[in-house]
Each structure stands twice: as structure tokens, then as C-alpha cells.
Amino acid sequence: MSRGSILLAASVALGAMALSAAGCSKQDKAAVGESGNAVEKADKVRLQLKWMTQAQFAGYYAAKAKGFYTEEKLDVSILPGGPDIVPEQVVAGGGAEFGIDWLPSLLSAREQGTPLVNVAQVFQHSGMREVSFKSSGIKTPADLKGKKVAVWFGGNEFELLATLDKYGIDRNKDVTLVQQPFDMNLLVTKQVVAAAAMTYNEYKQVLDTGVKPEDLSLIDFNEEGTAMLEDGIFAREDWLAKDPKNKDIAARFLRASLKGWAACRDNANECVDVVLKQSPTLGKDHQAWMMAEVNKLVWGPPAGPEPGMMDKAAFRRTADIALKFKVIKKPAEDSAFTPEIYELAKKK
CATH class of the missing domain: 3.40.190.10 (Periplasmic binding protein-like II)
Structure with missing residues (x-):
């Protein structure tokens, strides 16, 4: 082989190596940090709201805007609700991993065979x-x-x-x-x-x-003493049981969401602005009122269990009222909620 051929071959080889390195760099850019250490890929999850974007759900929007979900290595999409959207149906059909609704609706869906379970009770009081x-x-x-x-x-x-x-x-x-x-x-x-x-x-x-x-x-x-529980977070039981990682995802989601609600408790005006950026449907004055009142349902007064924790007495009261007025035909079992996700979320 002539010297020119050798130089040409070397040049081609070096070029191929450079292209390969460049391709690898682009491909792994999302998975490798500046220090060269691997960065864990974020888990994608969706949250289906009970109603349209408003301060009733400010804690979740705050968790997203402030990066609390990102810190938990989650990529969260928040799906607004509406008059034609039933969160239980969306989650049951695989359209979202988590949903928000009132407990009686969850109990009714479970009785009809939909394998849903309350994983966190955010509103501790009825509004x-x-x-x-x-x-x-x-x-x-x-x-x-x-x-x-x-x-x-x-x-x-x-x-x-x-x-x-x-x-x-x-x-x-x-x-x-x-x-x-x-x-x-x-x-x-x-x-x-x-x-x-x-x-x-x-x-x-x-x-x-x-x-x-x-x-x-x-x-x-x-x-x-006749109040029923509202705005709890639920998921599919079979999704949680399918893979231990899913329980971890649920715990991380809840942990970040509760941080969002704490942020709204401590800086309500900032959370109102976050909600307004998502949807200006309701004016700032109305959203500010809503934020103040929703904070009472989450945090009190009156004082209640920590947000996310299910009050067993409140669960039983809600279930008994649902049974009495035929929302459900059989007494609801305690398995309609699980404390496991809340306990996992609080461990960190």
C-alpha cells in the first residue's frame, strides 16, 4: 500500500471514529450528565383532574412548575377535566396513571368491577x-x-x-x-x-x-358529621401490583405533589399565578379566593390528618353514607384505599 493510500485510509478511519463519537454523543446526551455520570431517565406519568384547570388543583401545577416532579425523576402531564370527562374511566382505560375525584365515585367504580384504589387523600375536609x-x-x-x-x-x-x-x-x-x-x-x-x-x-x-x-x-x-371525602388521588390496583417500580413511582409522585401543596400553603399568590398561566378562564380575584379556601380543605382549620393520609373514620363515614343512599349496594371494604403509598412517600 502506498504512503498516500495509508494516509487516506487513516483519514477515513479517523473520520468514521469522529462520526461515531458524535452520534454516540447525540444519542446519549439525555442519559449522560456533564460529569460523565449516567442520569436516570424520567418516568412519564399522567394525572387526570376532576375538573378544568383552576386553583382547586394548584398543588399539582405548582409541583410541576417548581420542578418537584423533576427532582423525583418524573415527567408529569396534567390532564384537565370537564363535564364529559370521568377520571375513573380515563384511569381504568389506561389514559392516565393517576386520577382525582371524590371518594363516592371511586367506591361506585370499584363495585362495578373497575380495579381502582385510593392512594392518597389530599382534601381532609368537605368544601x-x-x-x-x-x-x-x-x-x-x-x-x-x-x-x-x-x-x-x-x-x-x-x-x-x-x-x-x-x-x-x-x-x-x-x-x-x-x-x-x-x-x-x-x-x-x-x-x-x-x-x-x-x-x-x-x-x-x-x-x-x-x-x-x-x-x-x-x-x-x-x-x-355528614361530610364525605373529596379530591383523593387514585390509581389502578393492578398497575401498582404489576411492578414494584410502579409503587415507587406513585410514592415519588405523591411526595412531589405534597411539596406542591405545601408551596401553595406558604405562598398562595405565587400558586395563583402558576394556575393563571395554565388557564385564564377564571379571573385572578376568583382564583385567589379559591386558593385560600382550598388550602383550608387541605391543611385546615380545622386541623386534620396530614394531607395524603386517609382518616379511617372519615372513610367509613363516607362509605356508610354511600351505602345508605345506594351509591353502592354492598358495604365498602377498607381495601378501597391503601396507606402504603403515603407511607413510602414519607420515608424519604
């Missing part, structure tokens, strides 16, 4: 109230007897029904229940003496009409 004008004379639930009362049906009426039952009021004979639209017009125009409202949403709508808080009476189902 639902029955609101009336003081001028109507409604001071306690007993005063609803003989009155026209509005409430949302489709699974939202059970706290009111349990309260009526507690006071010996027959819902079919002693009170007129009215299907309530998702606004407060029936109450504001005084077509009913009382209407359902979430503290973080519809109650604010009443105040926005110029009504003062001191002009209103609230029936608090938490105080009545």
Missing part, C-alpha cells in the same frame, strides 16, 4: 355547604323542613340527604328538593331558601352579587 339568607330564618338543618331546597344531583346530593336524615326530615315528604344548575341564581333570586355551594367557588359567586357574608347562613356538613 360543600348549603347556603341560605339569614332573612329566610334558616339557622339549622331542622329549619329546612317544609322548604324548597336546591342541590346538585348526579352524586353531589348525598351530604345534604344524610343531613336531612339526621334531623328526621323525609326528603320525599318534608322538603322539596330542586335540581340546581351550576350557578347560584335560584338562591340569589330567592326561588329557593337554600342552595348548594362549594366554599371555593359558588359561595364566592353569591358574594360577588353584593351580598355580605354576615347576611348568609351556612350549613357545614363537616360540623354536622
Whole structure:
């Protein structure tokens, strides 16, 4: 071989090595850090919300914006909900690893054969109230007897029904229940003496009409002992059991999410801004109100178990009310929730 051929061959070999090194560099760029150490690939998971983007879910958006999910090596997609989206169906169908919904909906889905399990109870208190004008004379639930009362049906009426039952009021004979639209017009125009409202949403709508808080009476189902658990995180049981890694993913997801909720407790205004960047559907004033009220449901007052921990007494009360009013046909078993993910999340 001539000297020129040798030089040409060497040049080709060196070029091939350079191209190979460059290709390797591009291919492994996401897997190798600047120090040359391997970087663990993030696990992709999806969270299906119960409703559209708003401060009700601020903790999850904060966890994403502040990098808490990234710190846990998670790539989290947050999927907004809506009137036509049932989180249980989405998770059951594999459209998301985690979902947010009220516990009675989860119990109903389980009874119908969908293998879902609550892995964390974030809201420790119910945000639902029955609101009336003081001028109507409604001071306690007993005063609803003989009155026209509005409430949302489709699974939202059970706290009111349990309260009526507690006071010996027959819902079919002693009170007129009215299907309530998702606004407060029936109450504001005084077509009913009382209407359902979430503290973080519809109650604010009443105040926005110029009504003062001191002009209103609230029936608090938490105080009545008839409250049901809302906004818990659930997953598929078979997904958790399929691979030990999935329980670890769930624990990391919960740990980061709770950090997000703590951030919203400590800096509510910043969390409101995070939510508004995602969706400006509700104005800043309304979102700020929502954030303040949601923080009470997560953290108190009144004080409750730590967010994420299931209060067994609250679970049983919710399950018993669900059974009584035929949301479920059989008593719910404690296996509808698992403390394991919360315990794993708290270990780190």
C-alpha cells in the first residue's frame, strides 16, 4: 500500500471514529450528565383532574412548575377535566396513571368491577355547604323542613340527604328538593331558601352579587358529621401490583405533589399565578379566593390528618353514607384505599 493510500485510509478511519463519537454523543446526551455520570431517565406519568384547570388543583401545577416532579425523576402531564370527562374511566382505560375525584365515585367504580384504589387523600375536609339568607330564618338543618331546597344531583346530593336524615326530615315528604344548575341564581333570586355551594367557588359567586357574608347562613356538613371525602388521588390496583417500580413511582409522585401543596400553603399568590398561566378562564380575584379556601380543605382549620393520609373514620363515614343512599349496594371494604403509598412517600 502506498504512503498516500495509508494516509487516506487513516483519514477515513479517523473520520468514521469522529462520526461515531458524535452520534454516540447525540444519542446519549439525555442519559449522560456533564460529569460523565449516567442520569436516570424520567418516568412519564399522567394525572387526570376532576375538573378544568383552576386553583382547586394548584398543588399539582405548582409541583410541576417548581420542578418537584423533576427532582423525583418524573415527567408529569396534567390532564384537565370537564363535564364529559370521568377520571375513573380515563384511569381504568389506561389514559392516565393517576386520577382525582371524590371518594363516592371511586367506591361506585370499584363495585362495578373497575380495579381502582385510593392512594392518597389530599382534601381532609368537605368544601360543600348549603347556603341560605339569614332573612329566610334558616339557622339549622331542622329549619329546612317544609322548604324548597336546591342541590346538585348526579352524586353531589348525598351530604345534604344524610343531613336531612339526621334531623328526621323525609326528603320525599318534608322538603322539596330542586335540581340546581351550576350557578347560584335560584338562591340569589330567592326561588329557593337554600342552595348548594362549594366554599371555593359558588359561595364566592353569591358574594360577588353584593351580598355580605354576615347576611348568609351556612350549613357545614363537616360540623354536622355528614361530610364525605373529596379530591383523593387514585390509581389502578393492578398497575401498582404489576411492578414494584410502579409503587415507587406513585410514592415519588405523591411526595412531589405534597411539596406542591405545601408551596401553595406558604405562598398562595405565587400558586395563583402558576394556575393563571395554565388557564385564564377564571379571573385572578376568583382564583385567589379559591386558593385560600382550598388550602383550608387541605391543611385546615380545622386541623386534620396530614394531607395524603386517609382518616379511617372519615372513610367509613363516607362509605356508610354511600351505602345508605345506594351509591353502592354492598358495604365498602377498607381495601378501597391503601396507606402504603403515603407511607413510602414519607420515608424519604
